[in-house]
Amino acid sequence: MPVEAKPEATARTSPPLTERQEARRRRILHASAQLASRGGFDAVQMREVAESSQVALGTLYRYFPSKVHLLVATMQDQLEHMHGTLRKKPPGGETAAERVAETLMRAFRALQREPHLADAMVRALTFADRSVSPEVDQVSRQTTVIILDAMGLDHPTPEQLSAVRVIEHTWHSALITWLSGRASIAQVKIDIETVCRLIDLTEPDADR
Amino acid sequence: MPVEAKPEATARTSPPLTERQEARRRRILHASAQLASRGGFDAVQMREVAESSQVALGTLYRYFPSKVHLLVATMQDQLEHMHGTLRKKPPGGETAAERVAETLMRAFRALQREPHLADAMVRALTFADRSVSPEVDQVSRQTTVIILDAMGLDHPTPEQLSAVRVIEHTWHSALITWLSGRASIAQVKIDIETVCRLIDLTEPDADR
DNA sequence: CGCTAATCTAGAACAAGTTTCAGACTTGAT
DNA sequence: ATCAAGTCTGAAACTTGTTCTAGATTAGCG
Numbered sequence: 001m002p003v004e005a006k007p008e009a010t011a012r013t014s015p016p017l018t019e020r021q022e023a024r025r026r027r028i029l030h031a032s033a034q035l036a037s038r039g040g041f042d043a044v045q046m047r048e049v050a051e052s053s054q055v056a057l058g059t060l061y062r063y064f065p066s067k068v069h070l071l072v073a074t075m076q077d078q079l080e081h082m083h084g085t086l087r088k089k090p091p092g093g094e095t096a097a098e099r100v101a102e103t104l105m106r107a108f109r110a111l112q113r114e115p116h117l118a119d120a121m122v123r124a125l126t127f128a129d130r131s132v133s134p135e136v137d138q139v140s141r142q143t144t145v146i147i148l149d150a151m152g153l154d155h156p157t158p159e160q161l162s163a164v165r166v167i168e169h170t171w172h173s174a175l176i177t178w179l180s181g182r183a184s185i186a187q188v189k190i191d192i193e194t195v196c197r198l199i200d201l202t203e204p205d206a207d208r
Numbered sequence: 209m210p211v212e213a214k215p216e217a218t219a220r221t222s223p224p225l226t227e228r229q230e231a232r233r234r235r236i237l238h239a240s241a242q243l244a245s246r247g248g249f250d251a252v253q254m255r256e257v258a259e260s261s262q263v264a265l266g267t268l269y270r271y272f273p274s275k276v277h278l279l280v281a282t283m284q285d286q287l288e289h290m291h292g293t294l295r296k297k298p299p300g301g302e303t304a305a306e307r308v309a310e311t312l313m314r315a316f317r318a319l320q321r322e323p324h325l326a327d328a329m330v331r332a333l334t335f336a337d338r339s340v341s342p343e344v345d346q347v348s349r350q351t352t353v354i355i356l357d358a359m360g361l362d363h364p365t366p367e368q369l370s371a372v373r374v375i376e377h378t379w380h381s382a383l384i385t386w387l388s389g390r391a392s393i394a395q396v397k398i399d400i401e402t403v404c405r406l407i408d409l410t411e412p413d414a415d416r
Numbered sequence: 417c418g419c420t421a422a423t424c425t426a427g428a429a430c431a432a433g434t435t436t437c438a439g440a441c442t443t444g445a446t
Numbered sequence: 447a448t449c450a451a452g453t454c455t456g457a458a459a460c461t462t463g464t465t466c467t468a469g470a471t472t473a474g475c476g
């Protein structure tokens with residue numbers, strides 16, 4: 001029986017893509033990011049993505065079953081990039097809280113450089129319904145790894161994981177309020193620093 | 209003339225609405241909530257809302273310039289309701305953190321009873337772009353009031369306001385992860401309790 | 417090579433949010 | 447009561463995400 005599986009963003013390993021297919025997928029993601037950088041979520045129009053990446057509309061939908069899937073995959077792509085960058089220059093703070101805050105603010109500044117792209121990706125993430133859960137979850141896991149990296153933890157306690165989840169919540173939501181112009185950059189910074197203090201609470205031996 | 213429109217905390221904009229207009233507005237919001245309760249964000253179709261509320265499509269758009277505006281207004285409406293309900297039975301916890309957590313969990317359970325409605329409102333909130341900022345801001349302020357109420361504070365310090373903002377971030381984001389099936393109710397509870405511990409950090413004399 | 421199933425393409429078609437418009441109806445002021 | 451300005455209606459049109467179809471191309475296999 002021939003395999004019926006479609007190419008899928010999350011499963012980079014399951015169905016072996018041919019070289020041309022891999023190239024198509026890459027072209028699509030590139031076009032997506034490019035259009036997003038220009039005009040945000042609304043500027044990523046499926047017909048334009050298809051044309052820019054020299055792929056038929058039907059093919060685009062075979063690779064990414066919806067606009068949200070496409071943008072979430074774009075975010076995965078960018079996150080990998082960022083994780084690599086952050087790894088090269090680890091944060092230098094004394095406490096875990098400081099390092100996490102520094103890392104997130106660094107990520108935040110990177111997003112500031114491409115606010116439209118950030119808009120597209122974040123809107124897609126929060127608008128995603130259940131059909132995109134696996135992909136969104138993957139993004140979430142990737143973010144968790146980045147934060148744990150900054151904390152310098154290998155075996156976090158359940159309490160610490162909970163704190164990390166709260167930090168992620170804050171990070172996403174603060175990003176949204178900034179993107180929609182309801183909070184200043186300074187305020188985002190304060191909120192992130194505030195939530196990072198939670199980390200201190202979960203470190204038995206680190207107190208003030 | 210005798211515009212008897214007693215502003216129900218929803219400070220309508222400049223022009224005072226006539227009675228029939230107020231009635232139309234109310235019919236629209238009712239239809240919106242009803243459709244949302246049935247099938248969530250997607251089930252709120254502008255043509256159906258118009259038909260259900262016996263209003264022409266163009267009129268619907270005159271009252272609410274977009275689907276997101278409509279749903280955010282629906283949320284304002286529901287929030288007022290909830291604030292009233294919560295006020296009648298204030299939370300009974302010892303510390304501010306406990307009371308806030310209890311309040312939010314109570315609100316959460318209310319949303320659980322109408323998960324589709326919750327879905328519609330929250331998706332609209334996070335998907336809103338700049339053109340809806342004023343309305344979204346209003347929702348945010350209303351939420352802040354509810355939390356400060358639970359804390360029993362009249363004159364919060366900047367630090368406390370920051371903690372409240374972080375709690376709101378967590379609340380929204382946790383709601384989203386629950387709605388999209390990526391987190392259990394138990395997990396939401398833990399996250400809320402975790403973030404509420406931040407409150408203790410901002411109370412110099414609270415027991416620890 | 418030659419076959420067959422899978423994939424890709426171009427383009428039409430459909431769905432739902434949004435806009436537009438001409439004409440009927442309300443409202444407020446004279 | 448009458449008039450002007452503003453509002454509402456019904457219907458069509460437009461936009462963009464999504465689906466569908468028929469035919470061309472490609473990949474893997476004997």
